[in-house]
Amino acid sequence: MSALQPVRGTHDLLPDEARRHRAIEAAAFACAGRAGFGEIATPIFEFTEVFARTLGETSDVVTKEMYSFTDRSGDSITLRPEGTAGVARAFLSGGLAQHLPLKLFYRGPMFRHERPQKGRLRQFHQIGVELLGVDNPLGDVEVLALAWRILSDLGLGAKVRLEINTLGDAPSRAAYRETLLAFLSGHIDQLSQESRQRMERNPLRVLDSKDEGDKRVVANAPLIHDSLTPEARDFFAAVTNGLEALGIPFEVNPRLVRGLDYYSHTAFEFTTTALGAQGTVLAGGRYDGLIGMMGGPPTPGIGWAAGVERLAMLIDEPPMPPRPVAVVPMGDGLLGLKIAESLRAAGVSVDMAFSGNLKKRMARAAKLNARFAVLLGEEELARGHVSLRDLDAATQTEVPLDGLVERLAQAE
RNA sequence: GCGGGAGUAGCUCAGUUGGUUAGAGCGCCAGAUUGUGAUUCUGGAUGUCGCCGGUUCAAUUCCGGUCUCUCGCCCCA
Numbered sequence: 001m002s003a004l005q006p007v008r009g010t011h012d013l014l015p016d017e018a019r020r021h022r023a024i025e026a027a028a029f030a031c032a033g034r035a036g037f038g039e040i041a042t043p044i045f046e047f048t049e050v051f052a053r054t055l056g057e058t059s060d061v062v063t064k065e066m067y068s069f070t071d072r073s074g075d076s077i078t079l080r081p082e083g084t085a086g087v088a089r090a091f092l093s094g095g096l097a098q099h100l101p102l103k104l105f106y107r108g109p110m111f112r113h114e115r116p117q118k119g120r121l122r123q124f125h126q127i128g129v130e131l132l133g134v135d136n137p138l139g140d141v142e143v144l145a146l147a148w149r150i151l152s153d154l155g156l157g158a159k160v161r162l163e164i165n166t167l168g169d170a171p172s173r174a175a176y177r178e179t180l181l182a183f184l185s186g187h188i189d190q191l192s193q194e195s196r197q198r199m200e201r202n203p204l205r206v207l208d209s210k211d212e213g214d215k216r217v218v219a220n221a222p223l224i225h226d227s228l229t230p231e232a233r234d235f236f237a238a239v240t241n242g243l244e245a246l247g248i249p250f251e252v253n254p255r256l257v258r259g260l261d262y263y264s265h266t267a268f269e270f271t272t273t274a275l276g277a278q279g280t281v282l283a284g285g286r287y288d289g290l291i292g293m294m295g296g297p298p299t300p301g302i303g304w305a306a307g308v309e310r311l312a313m314l315i316d317e318p319p320m321p322p323r324p325v326a327v328v329p330m331g332d333g334l335l336g337l338k339i340a341e342s343l344r345a346a347g348v349s350v351d352m353a354f355s356g357n358l359k360k361r362m363a364r365a366a367k368l369n370a371r372f373a374v375l376l377g378e379e380e381l382a383r384g385h386v387s388l389r390d391l392d393a394a395t396q397t398e399v400p401l402d403g404l405v406e407r408l409a410q411a412e
Numbered sequence: 413g414c415g416g417g418a419g420u421a422g423c424u425c426a427g428u429u430g431g432u433u434a435g436a437g438c439g440c441c442a443g444a445u446u447g448u449g450a451u452u453c454u455g456g457a458u459g460u461c462g463c464c465g466g467u468u469c470a471a472u473u474c475c476g477g478u479c480u481c482u483c484g485c486c487c488c489a
Binding site: 283 | 481486
């Protein structure tokens with residue numbers, strides 16, 4: 001293991017890639033802001049308890065994927081594997097129950113000790129939203145509409161598919177669990193080893209097994225929809241009706257389940273076929289029980305998170321940086337920098353190379369996609385002028401140095 | 413965590429049936445042109461052949477281990 005290598009599953013965001021990430025986060029936050037979501041930034045680590053309690057003691061995330069360590073005070077600390085638990089904790093420790101309903105947007109790095117693959121990293125980035133204090137299915141619809149708006153704005157509307165399901169309320173889920181377990185027990189000899197384990201830990205997971213034998217069994221399994229209480233059924237109908245009313249395309253997938261314990265009612269995923277086994281690009285659901293589970297007042301919540309790296313892989317061209325003006329000194333570099341600074345002060349993007357002859361500097365200007373070059377030739381300067389070259393039109397005029405800033409600030 | 417594939421220059425890759433200075437294209441730097449973006453021409457730099465060990469007179473090449481990436485599984489954004 002070389003000390004100069006990044007830790008397994010981590011990577012550097014070089015400028016092109018960083019720009020892509022920033023564009024995604026900016027587009028998402030712009031959409032979220034228009035819908036009334038404000039940004040929240042919680043710490044990237046919490047006491048281990050925060051995640052262990054909320055994610056479920058037996059979930060994979062808790063049992064094998066957490067980056068946990070003991071700090072110098074002897075406390076067990078964990079790098080956050082997802083965003084919702086930290087937001088819920090902030091909600092409680094910040095006394096935010098006074099401000100319900102709350103619309104929150106977050107972004108930042110998450111950490112999971114998994115085996116890396118394309119689209120799966122140990123440090124990755126998510127954007128996400130949480131809507132707290134709303135038990136109305138309209139909340140689900142609005143949060144889904146926001147996700148759809150963001151993906152559409154990123155140009156991914158045609159590349160993703162929304163699948164949605166309901167996990168029911170607590171009574172529905174308990175009843176369904178019994179029904180499903182009874183059914184699976186009758187076919188246990190046809191189930192894969194993994195699914196037999198799933199029956200003990202999280203029976204719903206058997207439903208979305210990729211094993212062919214499991215799929216045959218599951219095809220005839222009872223569905224949660226038949227175990228729903230009238231309330232849960234109405235709730236789900238209100239969500240799907242809302243999506244239809246807003247013209248958001250979706251498909252009900254009765255076998256869609258969620259890994260984390262805190263979900264109830266609505267569960268959904270936006271998936272793509274373009275990323276191999278890591279096809280989920282944005283996912284979330286309702287978690288009415290979470291805050292109560294953490295010891296707070298019963299507070300409904302719904303939200304989602306999206307993987308920025310996965311979104312970035314679906315976006316073809318990174319957005320272009322703003323086109324600069326290239327300042328090209330021929331003699332005194334300091335004069336060039338002075339002019340560059342006055343242009344920058346006026347809001348113009350300016351680049352000036354530190355070395356190179358005129359030809360090199362012009363080539364560099366072209367490479368930077370500069371719009372104009374300001375050439376500081378001694379002859380013009382002697383007359384108080386500079387040459388202003390339009391690099392698109394390949395034309396050049398002499399302009400007084402005095403009016404240069406105004407002229408270029410206007411051209412922007 | 414389990415199973416498969418890969419690793420040679422900044423990038424894409426060739427190559428060595430084990431043998432002296434390891435190559436191409438693109439890119440980069442410099443010059444031809446001490447005042448102009450393309451093309452062309454000339455010159456140049458960059459590799460511990462992923463890492464460690466073994467076999468051998470000799471290993472980038474063969475063997476073992478390891479690391480990283482990658483595909484699938486588990487799971488997930």
